[in-house]
Amino acid sequence: MSVEKCGAAILGFGNIGSGAAELLKTNKARITQSAGREVVLKYILDVKFPENSEFKHLFVSDFALIENDPAVTVVIETIGGIRFAYDFTKRALSAGKSVVTSNKELVAMYGHELLTIAKANNVNYLFEASVGGGIPILRPLSQCLAANEITEIYGILNGTTNYILTKMSEGQSYEQALKTAQELGYAEADPAADVSGKDTCRKICILADLAFGKHINPNEVSVIGIENVKNALTAEGKVKLIGRAKKLGGDRIMIRVAPEVIAADHMLSCVENANNGIVVKGDAVGEVLFYGQGAGKMPTASAIVADVIDCVKHVNARKWLYWDDGDRIELVSE
Amino acid sequence: MSVEKCGAAILGFGNIGSGAAELLKTNKARITQSAGREVVLKYILDVKFPENSEFKHLFVSDFALIENDPAVTVVIETIGGIRFAYDFTKRALSAGKSVVTSNKELVAMYGHELLTIAKANNVNYLFEASVGGGIPILRPLSQCLAANEITEIYGILNGTTNYILTKMSEGQSYEQALKTAQELGYAEADPAADVSGKDTCRKICILADLAFGKHINPNEVSVIGIENVKNALTAEGKVKLIGRAKKLGGDRIMIRVAPEVIAADHMLSCVENANNGIVVKGDAVGEVLFYGQGAGKMPTASAIVADVIDCVKHVNARKWLYWDDGDRIELVSE
Numbered sequence: 001m002s003v004e005k006c007g008a009a010i011l012g013f014g015n016i017g018s019g020a021a022e023l024l025k026t027n028k029a030r031i032t033q034s035a036g037r038e039v040v041l042k043y044i045l046d047v048k049f050p051e052n053s054e055f056k057h058l059f060v061s062d063f064a065l066i067e068n069d070p071a072v073t074v075v076i077e078t079i080g081g082i083r084f085a086y087d088f089t090k091r092a093l094s095a096g097k098s099v100v101t102s103n104k105e106l107v108a109m110y111g112h113e114l115l116t117i118a119k120a121n122n123v124n125y126l127f128e129a130s131v132g133g134g135i136p137i138l139r140p141l142s143q144c145l146a147a148n149e150i151t152e153i154y155g156i157l158n159g160t161t162n163y164i165l166t167k168m169s170e171g172q173s174y175e176q177a178l179k180t181a182q183e184l185g186y187a188e189a190d191p192a193a194d195v196s197g198k199d200t201c202r203k204i205c206i207l208a209d210l211a212f213g214k215h216i217n218p219n220e221v222s223v224i225g226i227e228n229v230k231n232a233l234t235a236e237g238k239v240k241l242i243g244r245a246k247k248l249g250g251d252r253i254m255i256r257v258a259p260e261v262i263a264a265d266h267m268l269s270c271v272e273n274a275n276n277g278i279v280v281k282g283d284a285v286g287e288v289l290f291y292g293q294g295a296g297k298m299p300t301a302s303a304i305v306a307d308v309i310d311c312v313k314h315v316n317a318r319k320w321l322y323w324d325d326g327d328r329i330e331l332v333s334e
Numbered sequence: 335m336s337v338e339k340c341g342a343a344i345l346g347f348g349n350i351g352s353g354a355a356e357l358l359k360t361n362k363a364r365i366t367q368s369a370g371r372e373v374v375l376k377y378i379l380d381v382k383f384p385e386n387s388e389f390k391h392l393f394v395s396d397f398a399l400i401e402n403d404p405a406v407t408v409v410i411e412t413i414g415g416i417r418f419a420y421d422f423t424k425r426a427l428s429a430g431k432s433v434v435t436s437n438k439e440l441v442a443m444y445g446h447e448l449l450t451i452a453k454a455n456n457v458n459y460l461f462e463a464s465v466g467g468g469i470p471i472l473r474p475l476s477q478c479l480a481a482n483e484i485t486e487i488y489g490i491l492n493g494t495t496n497y498i499l500t501k502m503s504e505g506q507s508y509e510q511a512l513k514t515a516q517e518l519g520y521a522e523a524d525p526a527a528d529v530s531g532k533d534t535c536r537k538i539c540i541l542a543d544l545a546f547g548k549h550i551n552p553n554e555v556s557v558i559g560i561e562n563v564k565n566a567l568t569a570e571g572k573v574k575l576i577g578r579a580k581k582l583g584g585d586r587i588m589i590r591v592a593p594e595v596i597a598a599d600h601m602l603s604c605v606e607n608a609n610n611g612i613v614v615k616g617d618a619v620g621e622v623l624f625y626g627q628g629a630g631k632m633p634t635a636s637a638i639v640a641d642v643i644d645c646v647k648h649v650n651a652r653k654w655l656y657w658d659d660g661d662r663i664e665l666v667s668e
Contacts, residue, residue: 023481023618034480128478134619136470136478144462144470146368147357147639267625270604284357284636285468285626291601292622302618305481 003032006312007071009043011063011088012079013050016102016129019301020076021055024308031305035312042072045088063088067095074311076304077101086110093117093125098311102129102300108202112215124314126307131157131203132276134299135292136306141280142210148282150211154244157203159274159294160187160194161226161241165259166272168232169239186274197225197241197257204243207278208255212247216255224258237263240271267291337366340646341405343377345397345422346413347384350436350463353635354410355389358642365639369646376406379422397422401429408645410638411435420444427451427459432645436463436634442536446549458648460641465491465537466610468633469626470640475614476544482616484545488578491537493608493628494521494528495560495575499593500606502566503573520608531559531575531591538577541612542589546581550589558592571597574605601625 008024010017024031024041032038043066044058053059066072075092077099079085085106092099094117101107106114107127118125128138141150156162163186167177178195181187193199201223205216225241232239240262245255262269267289271277276294281287293299342358344351358365358375366372377400378392387393400406409426411433413419419440426433428451435441440448441461452459462472475484490496497520501511512529515521527533535557539550559575566573574596579589596603601623605611610628615621627633 027481027483027618030483031481134616135622136474139478140470140474143644144473144640145636146643147361147365147636149361149364265606267601267604270601272599282468282636284361284632284639286630286633288469288624288626290622290624293620296620298618299620302479302481302616305618306478309480310477 004037005040005071006035006037006073007042007069008039008074008076008308009045009066009072010041010076010078011045011066011085012077013044013046013053013055013059014078014080015297016300016304017044017046017076017078018053019297020078020304020308023298023301023305027305031309035309037312039074039308039312042069063091067091072097074308075099076308077103077106078304079103080105082106082109089114089125090117093121093123096121096123098124098126100124100126100129100304100307100311102127102304104130104199104202104206108205108218111206111209124307124311126310127206128307129300129303131206132278132290133159133292133294133296134302135276135278135290135294136303137207137278137290138210140290141207145280145282145285145288148284150247150280150282152244152246152281153204153207153211153279154242154246155278155289156240156268156271156276157243157278157294158194158197158200158241159276160191161197161200162271162276162294163187163274164195165226165229165232165239165241168229174227174229195225195227197223200241200243201257204245204255204257207243208245208253211245211280212253214253216245216253222256222258226259229259234261236261237266238269240268242268338371339374339405340369340371340407341376341403342373342408342410342642343379343400343406344375344410344412345379345400345419346411347378347380347387347389347393348412348414349631350634350638351378351380351410351412352387353631354412354638354642357632357635357639361639365643369643371646373408373642373646376403397425401425406431408642409433410642411437411440412638413437414439416440416443423448423459424451427455427457430455430457432458432460434458434460434463434638434641434645436461436638438464438533438536438540442539442552445540445543458641458645460644461540462641463634463637465540466612466624467493467626467628467630468636469610469612469624469628470637471541471612471624472544474624475541479614479616479619479622482618484581484614484616486578486580486615487538487541487545487613488576488580489612489623490574490602490605490610491577491612491628492528492531492534492575493610494525495531495534496605496610496628497521497608498529499560499563499566499573499575502563508561508563529559529561531557534575534577535591538579538589538591541577542579542587545579545614546587548587550587556590556592560593563593568595570595571600572603574602576602
């Protein structure tokens, strides 16, 4: 059968961007079946051109080419950071292209503004990959649990720190564990964003935003990292770095990031190594947990391509997955 | 603001049906916000009329009233079993009404036929509540993991048997544990469908169907229950009743239900008491797990109302959540 084609472009060809390109190629048939349209990767924007990439013919250095090509319906932003990603995302959305991203920093800071621009241009801005890697969490939260009053969300949202704490609970020192994590590629040469809790903070802010419909600036949240954790295994249970957002009375929510002792009989104490586990508490459903690899090339690509499928599937249908609501709320940091 | 109204009817006012009615009432504002329309419960069909139910004015005994009321867009079928549910579901779909159900027996046996009828009538047949109670699993499987080649699905799909096995691993005998489960209302007076593995079998068949796009008749699957489990705690790990569907070469899949020994470091060994845990393995995402209460009045109502929201939201848009494919496949039972 012949199906309509939809052009796609990838911004930033690092670990995640190349994973998305590979997955679009490897599972093309299944992706076309799910989307009802064929997703054709047309451009890859990056500053460095790879000599021997199978995708080298797609590389461009000028974003305007993508911005002005009406054949491009979906832009995959995997540049990371704010500077270029913010500008390119705004321009892509304004040009009537849906944008899919794994960029938690950008979503946590400017998600609401970008959702508003997407809405105004009748396109989608999707970011399932920005929290929990390939673990389905944002869509289940906003769709499958839509009948619930969400009262709390908490969990292990950063694989690097969870790996370090796991090794520490097995007897390694913080320094040893960090070194192992770096050798295995779990931790950056500069692990600050992970061990300081900053990365976890961005993710819990995105989750709180979707669950409570309020934008929370990560910079206003009280964050304690794992740098000063001496003992990751106490008599009361294992120490885990937990991001937590809880609905309080009225319009107030408590949100914080800190190491917490998790009792041995709690599911989160079973979440070890580089895995993530996210608990959502709803008034009807009780507690549900979502678990899996919270990062990594292909798991993250899995979430990105699922969002791409969703954009392509609804390319002609007005449909937004997430509401947006710019109201401020009173933060209660503990 | 004034929003369009959508009429709903509940078939069968037992535990689940009454939970759905309560949830539609309690969280009305949030449900209207998510759906973009107001869901108005118009009829409740049941053989017995409750004397002092707040919903007594909605009770009817003639399905034709619902079938012929154009104001009813969604029918919630919580009768259970095949006999009436099958007939009413076909008639509702044929009358152009979407149907939402928690009826795993009906979905496992006639899901494909009913999806085909739904498609022909441009309505939805949704059954998130038929597997894992309130745990989001069918939608994540068919949407969030759509970019993956799903290679295997396995897990703890029945809360009653998991509760019994948990108590046995704590030292109770099978008979003691079953008695406790019955006293707590986890197990029916006649626990056959649970302890025999039949209930787990229906659920793994529904999951395999969605994951592999093939209808599997539960009656063709090899099923071993827990009646003969003597020891639920071995040196190698805990014994759990596992439903398992695995893709083999070509068009073949292995599907079975049996007690399995789960190693202590596997997430499923942390799934205790009446909870469910479902693992989905994809070529890109790796293993993800979904955990929560697999049954119960309000958790199940949570999944039902989420499906209702989805039907109402897309009442004017052609949209099917699940593909259907009537092909038969070769079953390899172990």
